[in-house]
Amino acid sequence: MDLDLASARVASQVMARLLSPDFEDWSNAVARVGSCANPIHLTGSSMRVDASTGEVLSTYSSDTEPLGTTLIRCGNRRASECPSCSRVYAADMFHLIKAGVAGGKGVPKRVGENPLVFATVTAPSFGHVHGMRDNGRRCRPHAKTPRCEHGRSTTCHQKHDDGDELLGQPLCWECYDYASHIVWQWWAPELWRRFNIAIKRTLAHRLRVKESRLKHLASVQYSKVAEYQRRGLIHFHALVRLDGAKADEPFAAAPDGVTAELLAEVVEEAVRSVRFTAPPVFAGDVPRVLTFGAQVDSRPVKVGHRTDDPAGPLNAEQVAGYLAKYSTKSATDTTTGEQSNSHLSRIQAVAAEFATLVEDEWVADRMLCALKELPYGLLGKWHTALGFRGHFATKSRRYSVTLGALRRARRRAQVLIADPQRTGIPVDLASMEAQLLADDEDETTLVVGSWSFVGTGWDTEGDVALARAAAARAREYAQHRAGQKRAKASDETRRDDQ
Template identity: 40%
Template sequence: MPIQLDIASALALTPGTASLAPGVGANTELHLSSPFAHEPRQHVRTALERAARPDYPDWLRHVESAAACTNPIRLHGTLATVNTHTGEILAHRHTTTLPDGVIYKACGNRRHTVCPACATTYQHDAYHLVRAGLVGGKTIPDSVRTHPAVFATLTAPSFGLVHTRNVRHCTCRDKTRCTCRAAPCHARRDAPTCPHGIPLVCWQRHAAGDEQLGRPLCADCYDHAHHVVWNHHAGELWRRTKQHAERHLNQLARQRGLPKIRLSHGKAAEYQARGAVHFHILLRLDGIDPDNPDAITAPPDGITTDDIIAAVTLAATTIAYTTDSHPTRLDGWPIAWGGQHEIRPITLSASGDALDDQAVAAYLAKYSTKGTEVTGHTSRRLTPDTIDLYANPHGTHPERLIAAAWTLGQTPEWAGLRRWAHMLGFGGHFLTKACRYSITFGSIREERAAYRRAQALNDGHPRPEGHPETTPFHRQANLDTKTDETTLVIGFLTYAGTGWHTTGDQLLANTAAAQARERTRAGHEELAHHTWEQSSSTPLAA
């Protein structure tokens, strides 16, 4: 994991003075005499000083929950231990009694470019969420394995010619690292020019990481306004597309004398290099139980994956609508899918043109941690004070898109474009699902919290060998309803700051977290090897 060493210190603004709250408003460090004063590198010196303290093991245990985070949240306040049966406060303490006087909490950011550790956790959660909807488990019935399912990719239309990488027959196993020889970008013998005098031809064979990819051949001809408006309405376009496909399948079911069905989906959004979003969608066919509409039941046998592919293809090629009027365009903008779309069946073991469940779950989980980085733009939500830093109607392609979204958002009915200008108009979540498709992120996080709480309750019960004893996993509900042993810790906490106190603290915490991950990985490999040895040594039945 890359370690950033440019995090400002969180000590007092002036050496020798105290902050208003623990860990607040700090950017300087005290230069006290220490045996490591000769070390010229500040992050190494502060790390050595921290490690030399007698309370260093306690500090490591204290920051364990956020050790891998790049920018943890620091909280300070009071912690109260409450009896869950009587409501009596059994004990309370202030965070000033804890190491550094604060509690560290992982930032939880889903973007890999912002915090790789938290994004990895989010990606793993997304993987299990998506895969549970395909193979069952985690309260999802195992019968979903037999439901027909497809994986579709729907793209935006063209808003102007852009530089592309044309690979007609890719033979690479990993398409994201394609090394195949590309065809010329835009090869034309007549070499026409646009009204602005720019040649609409490009003979380059762009490499995979070429900065020109996604950039318009003529930025003045490109319809940036239509682009950001399409991004803003992409979610509504998908809703109508799914509705149309589901209606078509139910009409087909009636013709075949079958009961009603529904489509359950999981969807991930990804930005193309040109800044337009496209959707990767998993569609699973379910039946409907009239007595229990929320139950996940098997669909009738008369509907196949070919029927789903035909229904989605029909919807993607026919569904279109026009937006509301805008002062700059009274007749609105047309919203429809582009001509490039791909729909493939999903099986438990990929063969031919089909995809397997693990690959689909990995695809959606990977896309869920991405953002606008591929376009060359990254920023937080923009305000009138910061918009000039990123928007320019005569600047680069991303700057023109942001300027278009900000300008169109001046109209009150279109204010959403300003709110999501930093996302090039797209305001949807990057990973969404139907309510009956699978479990939720919240349930996964509750189970993780319950597991960690169960581990904490078992601390201090050593095995004969001296290793900590770990009891079986308890779900949140079971853990919170224990009788005499269970108490509830309520925190009255406020925000104290963001980031580690020193770059040395970050180095030590991230290193400890990396070592813990390596031990876990090695343990998993050893367990898998041990299981394989046992299975291979078992004689086959005659």
């Protein structure tokens, strides 16, 4: 077992658990909660009732559980917090994103015919940082002056490898504009909002219609994920799709003549047009005009049976997998190296300092009755997230299915599997997906229960280590099985080809 035994104490806790008389009960409980690292404990009972007849279909009580409490997954999105739950989240994200690209989960397949673009939108530069360059080029071989005013070199002739501690660190921390860095990060969600407005304006212009008329012609749908770069700034990865008018059926065909290539141009133009003047953070500070970074990558995605560019580098599975993976990362994942990261620590320190300045100002000016009414009022709360207060994964309403629908489907699947065991009537596979993804109103059974919260987590760090090891093992097994499946599938295609 690949245990990370951080200390002798944890090691002895693990031993104690392995040798405890109730180890089997305990490991069953771990398995039932999918090896969640920080489960929620509840006590109580519930019953499932047929909504039309009132028949009690089943009852359940926490007393029947091996540990005496009912465990529920923590549901944490972040891989560093709970590897198991973050994988469930990533899988849901994958299906959600893929459905919006190629259909499925109740989204019609024809959505794959609509123009689709994969865009990466970056932050601007706030100072030179060490980085990996394309084609193995050197980090920063040329500069106007050899040294900055602090006497540090303005060039770097190294070719940095992945894992190099210098990556993302500024060449001179005193030259680096930490204040603007934090202000930009703080307003990144506002820049994204403005991008959404800009894309409609740009599109209307390209299609030669009035902006107010655009909604009768087309609608822009997207899903996006925020990812931290090494320099501690987020960038957005987004799938942007063009559908027909919203008033028509959902996922309607895009207006004639709009290609993915044209949409890619529109996205890029819109990104470049975004401007926002951020108010000063504290008295004596300056307003800043914020934009996205000059580096905008906007590429058409080929899906469905379109054959216009078979060499297109992106397909539905790839982009969905890519976005799903980034949706489980967070600021702390960029900082969890063995060494402390001085650049990221400085960002946090400056953000924390700003927060106190903002608060002082608030105390000085009683006219502002609530802290949150100040533009930077809650900066202190977000300094561990390096000042980013947005959501990590978001989507427009009609992009595809919702996470809620997918979670509900999972709950229903458990019931659908339990029902045939109870009644002896086999599951109707043909109608299964429709049943799983139906809206709430179609729910035919009610769950009535009363529960109280007991606590969260496992008893010891040793227990957590064991649960995490079990999650890692489950993942290896799943990957192994997926590999076997792929190998089998390619064997079959090879046989078919012969």
